Amino acid sequence: MSKTQINVVNKHDRTVVLVDMDCFYCQVEEKLDPSLKGKPIAVVQYNAWRGGGIIAVNYAARDRGVTRHMRGEEAKNHCPEIELVKVPSVREKADLTKYREAGKDVASVLQRFTTLLERASVDEAYLDITENVRKRFKEMNDGTFVLTPDKLTNCFAVGYDHIGDFVQNLSKKVTFKKGADKVNVEGGGDEQEKLFTKYDIKLLIGASIVNEIREAVKKETGFECSAGIAHNKILAKLVCGMNKPNKQTVLPVKNVSLLFSDLPLQKIKGLGGKFGEDVCDKLKIKLMSELSSFSLTELQRTFDDKTGLWLFQMAQGIDLEAVTPRFASKSIGCCKKFPGRNSIKGIATLTHWLNELATEIVERLDKDEIENSRVAKQIVVSFTQKFSTEEVASTRCVPLNDIDVEKIAHDALDVIKKNTDVFFKNEQNTVILNPITLLGISAGKFEDINQQKRNTIRDLFSKAITNESTKKTEIDSSEPVNGPEARKAADSKPSSIKSFFTAAKDVAEENNQKNEVDPSIDNEFDCNSNSSVDMLITNAAADLKTIHEGDTITVAADSPPVQDITATEVNDTMSTFDSNERNERTASSSVAFPENVESQQPGPSGQSDYKSSYVEYLRPDIPDEFFETCSQCHKKLLTVEMQSHLDMHLAFQLSEEQRIEFRSQLKTKTSSASPPIAKKAKLDRNANLNSSSSGGSKVSRTTDATGANGKGVLTKYFVAKKDEAPESSVQCDECGKFIPIEGVVEHSDYHTAKKLQMEINSLNVAPLVGSAVGQNPKTKSRTDPSTAKKRSIASFFKAAN
DNA sequence: CATGGAAAAGAT
DNA sequence: ATCTTTTC
Numbered sequence: 001m002s003k004t005q006i007n008v009v010n011k012h013d014r015t016v017v018l019v020d021m022d023c024f025y026c027q028v029e030e031k032l033d034p035s036l037k038g039k040p041i042a043v044v045q046y047n048a049w050r051g052g053g054i055i056a057v058n059y060a061a062r063d064r065g066v067t068r069h070m071r072g073e074e075a076k077n078h079c080p081e082i083e084l085v086k087v088p089s090v091r092e093k094a095d096l097t098k099y100r101e102a103g104k105d106v107a108s109v110l111q112r113f114t115t116l117l118e119r120a121s122v123d124e125a126y127l128d129i130t131e132n133v134r135k136r137f138k139e140m141n142d143g144t145f146v147l148t149p150d151k152l153t154n155c156f157a158v159g160y161d162h163i164g165d166f167v168q169n170l171s172k173k174v175t176f177k178k179g180a181d182k183v184n185v186e187g188g189g190d191e192q193e194k195l196f197t198k199y200d201i202k203l204l205i206g207a208s209i210v211n212e213i214r215e216a217v218k219k220e221t222g223f224e225c226s227a228g229i230a231h232n233k234i235l236a237k238l239v240c241g242m243n244k245p246n247k248q249t250v251l252p253v254k255n256v257s258l259l260f261s262d263l264p265l266q267k268i269k270g271l272g273g274k275f276g277e278d279v280c281d282k283l284k285i286k287l288m289s290e291l292s293s294f295s296l297t298e299l300q301r302t303f304d305d306k307t308g309l310w311l312f313q314m315a316q317g318i319d320l321e322a323v324t325p326r327f328a329s330k331s332i333g334c335c336k337k338f339p340g341r342n343s344i345k346g347i348a349t350l351t352h353w354l355n356e357l358a359t360e361i362v363e364r365l366d367k368d369e370i371e372n373s374r375v376a377k378q379i380v381v382s383f384t385q386k387f388s389t390e391e392v393a394s395t396r397c398v399p400l401n402d403i404d405v406e407k408i409a410h411d412a413l414d415v416i417k418k419n420t421d422v423f424f425k426n427e428q429n430t431v432i433l434n435p436i437t438l439l440g441i442s443a444g445k446f447e448d449i450n451q452q453k454r455n456t457i458r459d460l461f462s463k464a465i466t467n468e469s470t471k472k473t474e475i476d477s478s479e480p481v482n483g484p485e486a487r488k489a490a491d492s493k494p495s496s497i498k499s500f501f502t503a504a505k506d507v508a509e510e511n512n513q514k515n516e517v518d519p520s521i522d523n524e525f526d527c528n529s530n531s532s533v534d535m536l537i538t539n540a541a542a543d544l545k546t547i548h549e550g551d552t553i554t555v556a557a558d559s560p561p562v563q564d565i566t567a568t569e570v571n572d573t574m575s576t577f578d579s580n581e582r583n584e585r586t587a588s589s590s591v592a593f594p595e596n597v598e599s600q601q602p603g604p605s606g607q608s609d610y611k612s613s614y615v616e617y618l619r620p621d622i623p624d625e626f627f628e629t630c631s632q633c634h635k636k637l638l639t640v641e642m643q644s645h646l647d648m649h650l651a652f653q654l655s656e657e658q659r660i661e662f663r664s665q666l667k668t669k670t671s672s673a674s675p676p677i678a679k680k681a682k683l684d685r686n687a688n689l690n691s692s693s694s695g696g697s698k699v700s701r702t703t704d705a706t707g708a709n710g711k712g713v714l715t716k717y718f719v720a721k722k723d724e725a726p727e728s729s730v731q732c733d734e735c736g737k738f739i740p741i742e743g744v745v746e747h748s749d750y751h752t753a754k755k756l757q758m759e760i761n762s763l764n765v766a767p768l769v770g771s772a773v774g775q776n777p778k779t780k781s782r783t784d785p786s787t788a789k790k791r792s793i794a795s796f797f798k799a800a801n
Numbered sequence: 802c803a804t805g806g807a808a809a810a811g812a813t
Numbered sequence: 814a815t816c817t818t819t820t821c
Binding site: 044045046049050052053054055068069070071093094096120121122329330331332333334335336337338339340341342343437440442 | 802803804805806807808809810
Binding site: 396 | 814816817818819820821
């Protein structure tokens with residue numbers, strides 16, 4: 001961490017987890033056939049040719065040198081006793097259904113821990129557990145949770161031989177002081193280092209949560225997984241692979257540079273392909289550590305604006321990409337290759353395979369409609385043709401209105417034919433001139449079923465409805481559109497919903513009264529801050545070195561639980577957001593959550609509401625004396641984070657200057673003249689950061705145009721909210737946010753819908769399914785062992801605190 | 802002819 | 814809308 005350290009907005013605020021199932025397909029097969037347990041196995045598809053292609057290898061077989069990328073026969077050579085499990089073929093095509101189902105089971109368990117779950121693939125998911133960490137911290141202060149060594153089994157910390165060393169290291173630096181509003185870090189070291197320590201505590205607490213998550217996954221699905229715990233997605237992902245299987249790894253902030261010091265650049269997600277190679281070539285480097293010796297300007301000159309910034313940040317371990325909640329995939333597709341002699345040369349063959357593919361997607365779309373209350377509106381047909389020596393890939397889209405095999409297959413054939421001037425070779429129009437080597441059909445552009453109903457109704461009566469009712473419609477539709485959540489509820493169980501609302505409101509009003517009697521926030525700082533967390537950590541550190549499975553170690557029994565620690569104090573202690581995102585403090589005791597205010601207004605979709613407010617997911621409240629005013633933007637900032645903030649201004653200024661220069665260069669050239677780089681992969685991450693020029697209000701006066709797009713996101717970062725704390729608010733038990741009393745019903749609506757949807761999905765609630773979508777006997781009833789633990793709907797609205 | 806199938810996301 | 818890249 002030398003001079004190149006430029007800190008951009010809150011790089012350590014979040015606690016992000018990547019959960020990755022260990023050799024997932026193998027585990028699925030082992031679960032289905034327990035006799036395979038303990039044996040070396042590999043999952044293969046199409047075992048006709050050379051034993052089939054291996055798509056998964058369990059650890060017993062890996063120990064014998066078997067790897068992916070081998071054919072079944074080679075695997076047998078390395079490990080004669082290996083069991084090659086064949087993935088089932090349906091319609092002469094590999095059928096991955098059981099793995100998808102198993103993946104859903106796992107994700108359903110994960111989803112119980114946070115709604116901020118993003119499925120990255122069939123066996124991987126990102127979780128943002130920032131909020132869970134905050135809650136647990138509160139529990140630790142309350143004495144309701146004790147961080148014992150057994151909560152960190154199978155847990156590793158990058159840079160330490162043993163997780164206990166990490167804990168020990170932390171506990172030496174951290175104490176809680178009476179009346180202090182935040183973690184007190186002692187000893188030498190600058191503010192930055194103290195901040196790091198604070199962030200490490202979050203990671204440690206996160207690790208204990210992840211341990212429980214993985215335990216739940218194992219208990220309820222039988223599957224084992226590994227996890228990475230860090231402050232962002234890329235690091236979580238990176239670190240997840242470091243200890244496997246059935247282990248988890250946390251990445252302490254200050255050890256990022258240690259990790260990068262010998263890390264091949266290609267290991268970073270997004271740099272594994274041609275682009276990563278290009279970066280290495282152009283910069284003449286191999287390791288991540290070498291990347292950090294380039295300035296932002298250099299990187300932006302060598303690549304483009306966005307890419308340069310991304311690389312620059314990545315070199316510091318910064319990745320600001322949000323965990324975007326998504327359970328269901330955005331597209332459903334299938335494809336099949338027909339290599340070499342297998343290429344499709346006749347229309348009959350083509351028709352046949354299009355029908356096979358169409359059959360599969362229809363099957364999957366039907367199921368998807370029931371599970372996710374949505375219908376695809378578009379089909380994308382992909383096909384590759386052989387033109388003598390060259391393979392030419394094409395994709396064409398066609399609108400999708402009814403989910404019908406014949407129709408889809410026909411449309412697909414149609415669009416393929418239309419693609420080439422001369423499609424047929426012979427006069428009978430039966431032989432294809434350019435044989436087809438790949439066929440694919442994929443469905444996407446999903447629309448919510450309930451949303452569709454609303455739309456039709458609105459269309460039908462558009463002339464008749466008043467402005468008022470239009471507004472109402474939009475409010476109703478403010479649920480996530482892309483996500484699986486928050487659907488179907490209103491139509492499938494209206495009466496219940498209504499009673500929930502009533503109950504919710506009652507509870508909320510009650511709670512609000514309580515709230516007003518509560519001691520004010522300002523008084524909280526007078527209460528005795530306990531040292532329990534410190535003790536817990538210290539003791540845990542000491543014990544961790546010698547613990548064994550099953551040991552029970554009680555710590556902090558001597559620290560009396562402190563009752564008066566409030567959420568606010570916890571927030572402050574964990575200081576989760578950059579101060580320029582904070583609200584002005586108000587005289588009232590309520591904490592302002594502007595995103596809640598926004599969410600009650602008619603807006604686009606719940607999804608985008610979420611996205612734009614995501615940076616405000618946590619909104620702590622901190623007394624004024626901890627703030628300073630930034631000389632650049634005049635925003636109030638945490639003193640402790642001022643230096644980082646100023647660095648950020650500098651970074652943005654630099655990036656803006658680059659951009660202006662780049663634009664003026666562009667204008668002098670003709671648009672058609674594309675530099676050789678143009679063909680390169682341009683990884684565009686962090687649109688929000690890039691557009692942040694508008695945030696530096698001082699800097700970007702000249703180029704306000706960019707602001708139009710980026711403003712919505714950026715203002716969240718840079719503009720302090722003005723409105724603020726509703727007089728009376730109540731904390732939502734679900735998400736921890738403070739809801740103005742008059743908005744409780746709408747807010748509850750959102751959670752209720754989510755929960756209902758989850759129940760409908762994960763339990764076999766036949767009546768609900770039947771009434772919402774046409775009865776379908778094929779409806780899969782996945783059993784959810786968590787049923788017993790599931791909370792009652794009513795409890796969602798239990799009074800906060 | 803040979804990992805193959807699948808999905809996301811960005812560029813244009 | 815189509816093509817490309819990346820990843821598992």
